[in-house]
Amino acid sequence: MTGCVTIIGLGPGDPRLLTQAASEALAAAQDLIGYIPYVARVPERAGLTRHASDNRVEVDRARHALELAASGRRVAVVSGGDPGVFAMAAAVFEAVEAGDPAWARLTITVEPGITAMLAAAAKLGAPLGGDFCAMSLSDNLKPWDVILARLEAVLRADFVISLYNPISSARPWQLGKALGLAAEFRSGDTPVIFARAVSRPDEAIRILTLDRARETTADMATMVIIGASATRLITRGPGDQPYVYTPRSVSPA
Ligand code: SAH
Secondary structure (H helix, E strand, O other): OOEEEEEEOOOOOOOOOOOOOHHHHHHHOOOEEEEHHHOOOOOOOOOOOEEOOOOOHHHHHHHHOOOHHHHHEEEEEEEEEEEOOOOOHHHHHHHHHOOOHHHHEEEEEEEEOOOOHHHHHHEEEEOOOOOEEEEEOOOOOOOOHHHHHHHHHHHHHOOOOEEOOOOOOOOOOHHHHHHHHHHHOOOOOOOOEEOOOOOOOOOOEHHHHHHHOOOOOOOOEEEEEEEEOEEEEEEOOHHHHOOOOOOOOOOOO
């Protein structure tokens, strides 16, 4: 039996948002590799060996998966959301590129998942209706200067900006700096969304203005969406969350 690696997106949390293909790939696996909270989302069953790790070095986890596959095992590597969005898929290919040449001959398949940005947008209306971009605010893998330069470029270009990894205990100030930069380019009443634990039981969605967002804090389970100049709210009845949308049409300059 030839081993293989399937890199699987588990979606944002709600099991109903797991794709049928992802679910079939999980059912076919012999080994399950991933960060503890993601592995915990996959039910235990006979014939499935779980390798949950709190190791933050994703490439180490990827190498482990490739070693197991090279020894003939059917390995599933799991990520929350989509595995190609700031997650394990790139780590696996990085390990393949730098590792044993035999690893490049393994069959490596990626099963997509619903990424946090899309799950959050769907709860709000259509905030990503126009052009948008996704950035990770984490400076673990890239210098902070690069993040600021990219952020400034997309603010100038008037994209809606989805910020993944906005904050962690080791990175407490980056989100404030990013929103401060946003305030240099966008008006204080620009909608800014803090979407926490979308589709999980502890989901919390806050729609703020850029001015108020600058005084607000977030956590690792939150993603932040900064509206473009055209992003706006449609108010509803008392107590109802407004709809947030960005029109697709842009007037000629
Ligand atoms: N691969 C994941 C992203 C991993 S980066 C995906 O496609 O969604 C981790 C960051 O994703 C978190 O810090 C948070 O910003 C965001 N995130 C992941 N799941 C989320 C959820 N259910 N609700 C809100 N944000 C989430």
